[in-house]
Amino acid sequence: MDQSLGKKLTRRQFIKGAAAVTAAPLIMETLPFYGTLAHASGEADLVIAKNGSPSQLLQAAMTPLGGMGRFVKKGQRVVIKANIAWARTPEQACTNNPDLLFSLVKMCYEAGAKRVAVWDHTCDNYQFAFARSGLKEAGQKAGADVLSGHGRNVYKQVEIPRAKKLKTAEILRDVLETDVFINFPIPKQHFATELTLGLKNLMGIAWDMEIMHKIDLHQCIADINTLRKPDLVVVDAIRILTTNGPKGPGKTEDPNQVMVSTDIVSVDAYSVALFKNPKTGKPFKPEEVRFVKLASELGLGEIDLAKIRVKKVSAT
Amino acid sequence: MIKTIPFLRRTAQVLSFLFLLYLVIKTAFPLEIKIPVDLYLRLDPFVAIISTLAHKGIIERMLPAFGVLLLVIIFGNFFCGWFCPMGAVIDFFDRLLFREKKRAKAFDDQPLRRFRYGVFIFSIIAGLMAFQVMYLLDPISLLTRTLIISFYPPAIYIFNHLVPQVQSLLPKNPFSILNIPLPVFKVNLFIFIFFMGILALGVIRKRFWCRYLCPLGTLFSITSRLRILKRSVTDDCTDCQKCVKECPVGAIPEKAPQNCRQQDCVSCFKCLECPPQAVSFNFGIPAWKTVDGVNLSRRYVLGSFAFGCVSALMIKTNPLQSESGLKNNRLVRPPGALPEEEFVAVCTGCGECLKVCPNNALQSTFLEAGLAGLYTPRLVSRIGYCEEFCNFCGRVCPTEAIRPLSIEEKRLIQIGVAHIDKNRCIAYDTEKICLVCNEQCSYHAIVGDEKKRPIVKEEKCTGCGICENKCPVDGESAIIVYSSGVQKKLKPENSNNKSG
Numbered sequence: 001m002d003q004s005l006g007k008k009l010t011r012r013q014f015i016k017g018a019a020a021v022t023a024a025p026l027i028m029e030t031l032p033f034y035g036t037l038a039h040a041s042g043e044a045d046l047v048i049a050k051n052g053s054p055s056q057l058l059q060a061a062m063t064p065l066g067g068m069g070r071f072v073k074k075g076q077r078v079v080i081k082a083n084i085a086w087a088r089t090p091e092q093a094c095t096n097n098p099d100l101l102f103s104l105v106k107m108c109y110e111a112g113a114k115r116v117a118v119w120d121h122t123c124d125n126y127q128f129a130f131a132r133s134g135l136k137e138a139g140q141k142a143g144a145d146v147l148s149g150h151g152r153n154v155y156k157q158v159e160i161p162r163a164k165k166l167k168t169a170e171i172l173r174d175v176l177e178t179d180v181f182i183n184f185p186i187p188k189q190h191f192a193t194e195l196t197l198g199l200k201n202l203m204g205i206a207w208d209m210e211i212m213h214k215i216d217l218h219q220c221i222a223d224i225n226t227l228r229k230p231d232l233v234v235v236d237a238i239r240i241l242t243t244n245g246p247k248g249p250g251k252t253e254d255p256n257q258v259m260v261s262t263d264i265v266s267v268d269a270y271s272v273a274l275f276k277n278p279k280t281g282k283p284f285k286p287e288e289v290r291f292v293k294l295a296s297e298l299g300l301g302e303i304d305l306a307k308i309r310v311k312k313v314s315a316t
Numbered sequence: 317m318i319k320t321i322p323f324l325r326r327t328a329q330v331l332s333f334l335f336l337l338y339l340v341i342k343t344a345f346p347l348e349i350k351i352p353v354d355l356y357l358r359l360d361p362f363v364a365i366i367s368t369l370a371h372k373g374i375i376e377r378m379l380p381a382f383g384v385l386l387l388v389i390i391f392g393n394f395f396c397g398w399f400c401p402m403g404a405v406i407d408f409f410d411r412l413l414f415r416e417k418k419r420a421k422a423f424d425d426q427p428l429r430r431f432r433y434g435v436f437i438f439s440i441i442a443g444l445m446a447f448q449v450m451y452l453l454d455p456i457s458l459l460t461r462t463l464i465i466s467f468y469p470p471a472i473y474i475f476n477h478l479v480p481q482v483q484s485l486l487p488k489n490p491f492s493i494l495n496i497p498l499p500v501f502k503v504n505l506f507i508f509i510f511f512m513g514i515l516a517l518g519v520i521r522k523r524f525w526c527r528y529l530c531p532l533g534t535l536f537s538i539t540s541r542l543r544i545l546k547r548s549v550t551d552d553c554t555d556c557q558k559c560v561k562e563c564p565v566g567a568i569p570e571k572a573p574q575n576c577r578q579q580d581c582v583s584c585f586k587c588l589e590c591p592p593q594a595v596s597f598n599f600g601i602p603a604w605k606t607v608d609g610v611n612l613s614r615r616y617v618l619g620s621f622a623f624g625c626v627s628a629l630m631i632k633t634n635p636l637q638s639e640s641g642l643k644n645n646r647l648v649r650p651p652g653a654l655p656e657e658e659f660v661a662v663c664t665g666c667g668e669c670l671k672v673c674p675n676n677a678l679q680s681t682f683l684e685a686g687l688a689g690l691y692t693p694r695l696v697s698r699i700g701y702c703e704e705f706c707n708f709c710g711r712v713c714p715t716e717a718i719r720p721l722s723i724e725e726k727r728l729i730q731i732g733v734a735h736i737d738k739n740r741c742i743a744y745d746t747e748k749i750c751l752v753c754n755e756q757c758s759y760h761a762i763v764g765d766e767k768k769r770p771i772v773k774e775e776k777c778t779g780c781g782i783c784e785n786k787c788p789v790d791g792e793s794a795i796i797v798y799s800s801g802v803q804k805k806l807k808p809e810n811s812n813n814k815s816g
C-alpha cells in the first residue's frame with residue numbers, strides 16, 4: 001500500500017544509512033541505544049518515543065522508522081498539516097507544541113527538503129491563532145512558511161472518488177500537489193467526536209469544515225482522508241487536552257510522547273488509549289471512535305495493532 | 317521663497333493625505349503602531365466639542381483637538397488649506413475633473429456663504445438633541461469612513477486578483493501567496509455616492525464643499541476671526557486684481573483688495589505673489605471685526621435653530637428611536653460600547669473600528685439603530701464574530717464611544733446572548749451529531765446534553781457570535797445572538813476547573 005515501503009533498498013540508501021549509523025555516535029554526546037538499529041526502510045510501522053525533550057523525542061521516534069531521509073528526498077517540497085486551529089497558548093495544549101514543530105521542520109530541511117510549508121485552516125482568526133500559539137514564530141524560525149487557509153484561492157475543487165458521503169470538496173492545493181505530506185496532529189478530547197486525532201486533523205485541509213458536521217461528521221473525516229494519504233504522521237502527544245476539547249482550555253495531561261507512523265489509522269488506533277472513555281471509565285478502544293473505525297473500513301490503514309510492528313523507544 | 321509657498325502647501329496636502337492613508341492601513345492586526353491610528357480624528361476640534369458636550373464629560377483622547385483650535389487662533393485657518401486631507405482630495409479632483417473654463421461663472425455667493433453657518437447651527441442644535449448629522453458632515457470622519465467602507469474593500473479585491481496574475485509571470489513559486497481576507501460592508505454604495513456628490517459640487521465652484529458646507533471649516537472660520545497673524549497691504553497696491561483672482565477661497569473682496577475676509581482666509585499665502593510686493597503677513601492684535609462679514613440676520617439664526625430643534629424632535633418621536641418604540645434586539649454593539657442612547661450621541665461613525673476588526677464583524681448600520689444611529693457600528697455575527705483575544709475596537713475609537721478595555725475586561729463583557737432555534741438546529745432537527753457551536757465557543761457557554769444537542773448557558777455567554785458565525789445551517793443561523801440591551805459584566809471564573 002505504501003509505495004516507499006515496497007521499494008527495494010538502493011545502494012545509495014544503504015550507504016547513507018550505514019554512514020548515519022556510524023556518524024551518529026560521533027556527533028551525539030550520548031549514544032542512544034537505537035542508533036545502531038537505524039535502518040533505511042524502517043524496522044517498525046509505528047514508533048512511540050517517550051522521555052525527553054521534544055526534539056529528542058522526534059529524533060528517537062524517527063530513527064526506527066528509517067529516519068526523515070526515508071520520506072524527504074533532496075529538493076522535495078514538504079507540506080506539514082499542523083493543528084493551529086485555536087488562539088490558545090502552547091501550555092493549554094489545544095495546538096501543537098512549538099518546539100516539536102521547530103524540530104520537525106528542521107529535520108525536513110536536514111533531509112534535503114527544498115521548501116517546507118506549514119498549513120492550517122484555522123477556526124479562530126488566523127492572525128490571533130498563529131500569534132498566540134507561538135507556532136508561526138517557531139515554524140518561521142526553522143525556515144518554514146507558516147500559511148493559513150483563510151482565502152479561497154488556495155483551494156482546489158476536487159472529486160473524492162472513494163468517499164461514501166463527502167463526494168466533492170475544496171482542498172488546499174498545496175496538500176494535493178506537494179511531494180511529501182506530513183500530518184502533524186495533537187490528540188485532544190472532543191465533545192462531538194469523542195476524540196480528535198490524526199484523521200480528524202485533516203479536516204483542516206478543506207475550505208468548508210462546517211458542512212461536514214451537516215452531512216455526517218465521522219464519515220466525512222474518513223472520506224477526506226482517502227484523498228491524500230500522508231507520507232508520514234507525527235503525533236504530538238507531549239501534552240494532551242483531556243477535557244473541554246477541542247478548543248479548551250481544559251485539563252491537560254503530559255504523556256510526553258511522540259508517535260510516528262506511515263499508517264494514519266494505526267497511529268490513531270494507538271493514540272485513542274491516551275484518553276479515558278467517560279462511559280466505560282477505561283481507556284478508549286479504537287472501535288469506540290467511529291471515524292477511526294470508518295477509516296479502517298475504507299481501507300485507509302490497519303486498525304488492529306496486533307497486526308503491525310509497534311516499537312517503543314526511550315529518547316534518553 | 318514666495319514662489320515656493322504654493323509648492324510647499326501642495327506637498328503638505330499630499331503628505332497629510334498619504335499619512336492619513338497610512339494610518340488607515342495600519343489600523344489592523346497587530347495594532348502595534350506607536351502613533352494613535354485615529355490621530356486625525358483626535359485633532360478634530362469640531363468632533364471634540366460635539367462629543368464632549370454629548371458625553372457630558374471630558375474625553376481624554378479628544379483633548380489634543382483643542383490645541384489645534386489654539387493654533388488656529390494664532391495662525392488663522394491654516395488647517396483647511398494645508399493639512400485637511402479632505403481638502404486635499406477635493407483640490408485634487410477639482411484640478412483633475414473640472415477645468416476652470418468649464419466651471420460655472422462667478423456669482424454672488426453671499427447667500428451661500430451664509431448657508432454653512434446655518435448648517436453649523438442646525439447640526440449643533442440637532443446633534444445635541446438627537447440627530448447625528450454633524451458627524452456625517454465632519455470632513456475627517458467623513459473621509460475615513462468613506463476610505464474604509466467604500467474604498468478599502470475594492471482595493472483589497474483588486475489586490476487579491478492582481479497578485480496571482482503578477483505571480484504567474486514570475487519564476488515558479490512552489491507555494492501560493494496568501495490573499496487578504498476581503499472585508500465587506502453593507503452601506504458602501506450609499507457612502508460612496510455621498511462622497512462622489514461632494515466631489516461633483518466642484519463643478520460649480522472650486523472647493524464648493526469647503527466654502528459653503530463644511531462644519532469643521534465653519535468652526536475654524538469663526539475661530540480665525542481672532543487670528544493674530546494678519547494680512548496687511550501697503551499703499552503700493554496697484555489694484556491689479558491678481559490676488560482676487562487667485563485666492564482659492566475667494567477671501568479677498570473685488571472692490572477692496574487691501575482688505576481680507578478673515579473668516580474665509582485659509583492662510584495659503586498665495587496672495588504674497590503680489591507684483592508690487594504690497595502684501596505681507598504680520599502678527600497683530602486680534603479683532604473680532606472683519607470686512608464683508610456674513611450677514612447672519614436674527615431671522616436666519618433663529619430659523620436654523622428652530623429647524624434643528626424640529627428635526628431632532630421628529631427623530632425623537634420616531635418609533636425607531638423613541639423609548640416606547642420597538643427596540644431592535646439584533647442590534648449588538650461592540651464590547652465596551654456606551655449605553656445605547658449615549659453611544660449614538662458620541663459615536664462619530666468614522667469607521668475606525670470597522671477597519672480594525674479582524675473578523676469583519678463590525679458593520680455600519682443604516683437604519684437598524686434608528687435615524688440617530690446612522691453609520692454606527694454593530695456586530696453582525698453571520699459575517700464575522702468578536703474575536704476572544706481582541707480589544708482593538710476600543711483602542712481605536714477616537715471619542716471613546718467604545719471604551720478602551722483590557723483583554724481580560726473585554727472577555728467578561730456580555731454584549732448579547734445566543735439562543736438556539738430548535739426547529740432549525742441540525743442536532744435537534746435530525747439525529748446527526750453537529751455541535752459546531754459547542755466546539756467553537758470560547759467561553760464554555762454551550763454544552764451538549766446526553767444526546768449531543770447544544771444547550772446555551774446564558775450566565776457564561778458573552779454574545780461574541782462565533783456560534784452564529786460558524787453554524788452550518790444554510791442562510792440564517794440556527795443559533796442567533798440577541799442583544800441583551802445593556803452590556804453586562806460577567807463573573808470571572810477559573811476556566812481550568814470545569815468539565816466540558
